[in-house]
Amino acid sequence: MSAGAKSRVVVVAEHSQGRLSPVNWELMACAGQMARVLGLEVAAAVLGQGVEPLAGEIAQRTGVKVWAVEVEGMAAFHGEAQRLALAQLLPAWRAQAVVGAHSTSGLDWAPGLAARLEAAYLPGVEGLSAGPEGPRFSRTAHYGKVREELAPTAWPLVLTVQPGTFPAAPPGEAGHGEVEVVRLPAPPCRSQLLEVVDGAGTDAGLGRAKVVVAAGRGVGQAENLELLRRLAGLFSSAALAGSRPVCDLGWLGYGHQVGLTGATVSPSLYIACGISGARQHTVGMQGSGFIVAISNDPQAAIFNLADVCIVEDLTVLIPALLEQASGYSDPASLQGDLPGRPG
Ligand SMILES: Cc1cc2nc3c(=O)[nH]c(=O)nc-3n(C[C@H](O)[C@H](O)[C@H](O)COP(=O)(O)OP(=O)(O)OC[C@H]3O[C@@H](n4cnc5c(N)ncnc54)[C@H](O)[C@@H]3O)c2cc1C
Structure with a gap:
């Protein structure tokens, strides 16, 4: 791979109803490890509408550069819109690796993005080490019965991180990172999100039960x-x-x-x-x-x-x-x- 000093590992942040998901700090930890192994710079992106404050929160906590991508028509998460927007922006951001959460939304945008960028795709990563020939990623398979070690054979790389596997990165001391706002017109999606209805389930009392x-x-x-x-x-x-x-x-x-x-x-x-x-x-x-x-x-x-x-x-x-x-x-x-x- 030709990871120059200015190539980046870009974390795609998860958020919902105006709040960042705690999994983002685990993604930052994974990206930090990748940056050390690969000599990359860590950056992050938040996509949606009204996301500048969220980008500011990440930049303040981590000290990295964060893009606040204001996507027309994307008031709520829409996997296809996110995938198309990222495919458009990532090459200009010199993204050598893209990190998302192995969550329902991560699995909505990440595989399609990898296909679009002709990138390597590693879903469900749980660990990372430096092998003699580059990074080795690990994950469990077959419901935890076996452990797999994988390495990308092409770049860029899109990967999703299994929540709960990388300890959340503590707040950095590097100071406030730069926030850059990018405005995109509505991507040419083949589907549209009509409505998000809250409360698919009723309270089952799980939080209170001993x-x-x-x-x-x-x-x-x-x-x-x-x-x-x-x-x-x-x-x-x-x-x-x-x-x-x-x-x-x-x-x-x-x-x-x-x-x-x-x-x-x-x-x-x-x-x-x-x-x-x-x-x-x-x-x-x-x-x-x-x-x-x-x-x-x-x-x-x-x-x-x-x-x-x-x-x-x-x-x-x-x-x-x-x-x-x-x-x-x-x-x-x-x-x-x-x-x-x-x-
Ligand atoms: C993005 C994503 C999000 C997900 N989110 C969740 C989530 O929030 N929660 C979740 O649970 N899963 C989630 N899953 C699914 C998860 O990967 C597993 O498929 C799921 O947890 C398996 O459920 P299970 O253990 O009930 O079933 P199985 O994996 O089918 O296991 C059934 C077990 O029961 C045993 N068994 C069978 N018959 C008997 C018997 N008579 N007596 C005793 N034991 C018996 C079997 O040997 C086996 O160990 C998610 C998957 C993805 C990809």
């Missing part, structure tokens, strides 16, 4: 959720959660979803039932005090995180548990102090 019983696809069918409801009912402060497939299948509303595109929870006890442990799920529950996981797959990645691992068919185990619990004259007696995570 115990979260979470259903994964391994529950098998909606009817089996009744077992988990009864399990949750053994505790005085419990809520039912679901992995994304469970919500996509309509077994639970989206207000129950835990993970990257759902809620982040940190109850005292998290009971994962039939959940494989994909990073997009665990990022939303890894802060739980004590984790019990039930899966029939002894290799399930959730077991890497769990304090108690139960390899069993949940449709056998949970009825047995409930039967045992029914022996308690007062189910509230199960509410006693929950164990803390060791060490």
Whole structure:
């Protein structure tokens, strides 16, 4: 590659309803590491309407140059508009690498951008090291069962960073970076965003519950959720959660979803039932005090995180548990102090 001193690694910032997402500081950390390995300069871009204050916030915290790209007609995030705008601007910005979040919106614009720029594309990056022949990027695959090491064979490079894998970059001491406002006419999109409707899910009480019983696809069918409801009912402060497939299948509303595109929870006890442990799920529950996981797959990645691992068919185990619990004259007696995570 011909990364000259002035080539850049450009972070594309995520924001919603006038606020920056915390994941941006993780993207900056990844970009900082890339800059050191590749001899690049870090910069950032925020696209949308009225984004200059957000660009100022990034420039102030990080000291890097930030482009505030005011895109006509892009009042809310629109993947195609973002992709077309970036494809137009990045070559002039001497972007050797582009970093976005491995999120629903990142996955909306990043692959198409890579195709348009004829760039290398690395989705879901979780780590970076300097190999003898250049940077090596790592990520987990097959629901965390294997780890892959990858290197781009072409430049520029577009990559998405798995949230929760790079520690957020602390505020820099370099002083306020430059903010440059760019105004673009509406990109020639083949689709248009008509409306954004808030509140697809109802409050499932996940944030308040001390115990979260979470259903994964391994529950098998909606009817089996009744077992988990009864399990949750053994505790005085419990809520039912679901992995994304469970919500996509309509077994639970989206207000129950835990993970990257759902809620982040940190109850005292998290009971994962039939959940494989994909990073997009665990990022939303890894802060739980004590984790019990039930899966029939002894290799399930959730077991890497769990304090108690139960390899069993949940449709056998949970009825047995409930039967045992029914022996308690007062189910509230199960509410006693929950164990803390060791060490
Ligand atoms: C951009 C993006 C965002 C995403 N956001 C989220 C998110 O917010 N939340 C989320 O959860 N996912 C999210 N996902 C999806 C995620 O990648 C996984 O596909 C999902 O978490 C898998 O859900 P699961 O563990 O329920 O299902 P599976 O991966 O299918 O796992 C089912 C598990 O149940 C076990 N099992 C099967 N039958 C039984 C049984 N009878 N008894 C016990 N165990 C059994 C299986 O062995 C397996 O371990 C996202 C993906 C992308 C790309």
